[in-house]
Every structure is written in C-alpha cells, then in structure tokens.
Amino acid sequence: MANFNTHLNTAFMVSGTLSLTVYKAGLVDDSGFLMCVALGTIGGLLPDLDSDNSTPIKLGFNITSFIFAFGLVMHWRSExxxxxxxxxxxxxxCFMRYTVFAVFTNMTVHRGVIHSVPYMAILGLGLTCLSYYVxxxxxxxxxxxxxFLFGGALVHLLLDEVYSVNLSNMKMKRSSGTAMKFYQHKDKWWYLLIYTVLAMLLYLTPPFEPFWQQLRDPAPWAQLKVGILPDIVEDMLRERP
Known part of the structure; x- marks a missing residue:
C-alpha cells in the first residue's frame, strides 16, 4: 500500500487543485479555500486511523490528548x-494518550471497517452536519x-488499491480489494451499524438541492473560464491568425 508521504502529498495536491478551482469560481472565500485544502489533506490520512503504528493515528492521539488535558485544566482552573x-x-x-489509545487500537484492525467507503462517508456527512447545525x-x-474531507479519504483508498497491483508482472497483490471496499461479510454486523448511521445522517443532512443548484449555475464557471490563463497567454492566443 502507499506510504504516509504518498498519501499526504497526493491528498494535498488534489485538494489544493480542487480548492483553487472552486475559489477562483467564487464558490468559497479565502478562509473557505484554506479549510478545503486542510480538510482534503486530513481526509487523505483518515483511513489509516485503524493502523496501530501509523503516523496519523499517533499524531492524532497526541493532539487529542493535549486538547483534552487543556480542556480539563481550563474547566477546573478557578477551583x-x-x-x-x-x-x-x-x-x-496520560488517560487519552495511553488508556484510550490502547482501547482504540485493540478494538480496530488495520483495513477493517474504518478503512472503507461508507465509514468515510459518515465522517464527511458528519462534518457537514456539524458545520451547518452546530x-x-x-x-x-x-x-x-x-x-473535501470525504474526497481526500477516497484519494487515500484509491491509492491503496493502485498500490495493490504489481505493475512489473501485472498481478494483483494479496491486499487487493481490501482498501476501497463497501462491505465485508466477516464484519457484517459492523457494516449493518455503519449503514444504519449513514442512513440517519443522510436524513439529517442540510438540504443538498440549493448547493447542487449553485454548482450547476453556469455563472461561476464562466468566471473561472475567463481567468483560467494568464493575460499574456490569452493575448498571444487572440493575436494568432
């Protein structure tokens, strides 16, 4: 499978390109552009949360542990x-970094239910609900x-599937099919829970139609088309016979 740097760099490049596109089209503002890049990059690391020794899970639990400890101190600081x-x-x-981390790693298996498309869809829809309602x-x-969070995760899963092909003799590795998956029979009860939660989130998500109508509006894309090339290049193209 692809390593940490490959996932990080690819997710950053893909999310950066798409973020610039929607930013130049006027669909997001400056802060929205930065958030889309960051979330797409983070999404590119999320599927490896089920790997006990992965850099994302260690980094994530370190940051979470600091935030949790800081929150406790801020809550009780005056008492x-x-x-x-x-x-x-x-x-x-120590509770978050060692106790909760140990429980989490013992409950998860690498390339298990977390490393799947519906689980990443739950995280993406959950973020949409959190952003809009909370x-x-x-x-x-x-x-x-x-x-963007979901898209970054899909980039991760797709990379793992691509790396599961031995290009030298065009054979599939043993890891083929374990990355971008929608269901595994051995985890059927987990997937039943995942799809139940996913259905609930789909019901609770903010209205999609206004967002889709905005994407289908030709005005932003016409604006993007005008500024897609530098002025000097556009002048040269107009001067060509």
Whole structure:
C-alpha cells in the first residue's frame, strides 16, 4: 500500500487543485479555500486511523490528548490549586494518550471497517452536519467541507488499491480489494451499524438541492473560464491568425 508521504502529498495536491478551482469560481472565500485544502489533506490520512503504528493515528492521539488535558485544566482552573491542576493535566493527557489509545487500537484492525467507503462517508456527512447545525456555517461551505474531507479519504483508498497491483508482472497483490471496499461479510454486523448511521445522517443532512443548484449555475464557471490563463497567454492566443 502507499506510504504516509504518498498519501499526504497526493491528498494535498488534489485538494489544493480542487480548492483553487472552486475559489477562483467564487464558490468559497479565502478562509473557505484554506479549510478545503486542510480538510482534503486530513481526509487523505483518515483511513489509516485503524493502523496501530501509523503516523496519523499517533499524531492524532497526541493532539487529542493535549486538547483534552487543556480542556480539563481550563474547566477546573478557578477551583483547583496549581499543584492539583498540574496533576489533572498529566492525568488527562496520560488517560487519552495511553488508556484510550490502547482501547482504540485493540478494538480496530488495520483495513477493517474504518478503512472503507461508507465509514468515510459518515465522517464527511458528519462534518457537514456539524458545520451547518452546530457551527452555523453557510450551507455551501458546510457541504464543501464535508465533501473535501470525504474526497481526500477516497484519494487515500484509491491509492491503496493502485498500490495493490504489481505493475512489473501485472498481478494483483494479496491486499487487493481490501482498501476501497463497501462491505465485508466477516464484519457484517459492523457494516449493518455503519449503514444504519449513514442512513440517519443522510436524513439529517442540510438540504443538498440549493448547493447542487449553485454548482450547476453556469455563472461561476464562466468566471473561472475567463481567468483560467494568464493575460499574456490569452493575448498571444487572440493575436494568432
């Protein structure tokens, strides 16, 4: 399968190109452009959350542990002494980094249900709902954020499938078919739960039709077409006989 750097660089390039496209079309603003790039890149690392020794899971749990410990200290800062806050900080960090991490890694298997298309769809739709209903972000931005996260994850899964082909003799490796999957019979009960959650999210997601109508509007794409080439190149093309 593809390594960490391949996933990171490919997801960044794909999400960066698509983000620039929708930004130049006027569909997202400056902050939306940066968020789309970041979320697409993060999405390109998400499927490896089920790998016990992967860089994304270690980095993710380190960051989560720091945030969790910081949140505990901020919540109790006015009620506890300095020494108690230090103990709370260390206890909170160690609990997340070692206890929760150990439970998570023992419950997950690499290229299991997490490493699948419907699971990544849940994360993308979940982000869309969170952005729209909780963070009160605009409809267009909320859908773009969820789609870029999901799109980055699809890039990851596709890369793993491509790397499962031995191009030297055009044979399929043993890992073929374990990356971009929608169902595995041995995990049928997990997939039943996943598709149930996915159906609920599809029901709860913000309206898609206005977002789709905005994408189908020819005006933004006409604006993009005008500025697709540098002015000097467009002048040269117009001057050609």
């Amino acid at each position: 506890l002494s300095l020494l108690s806050l230090i103990v709370l900080w260390l206890a909170g960090y 963070l009160q972000l605009p409809l267009t931005a909320s859908w773009f954020y969820g789609l």
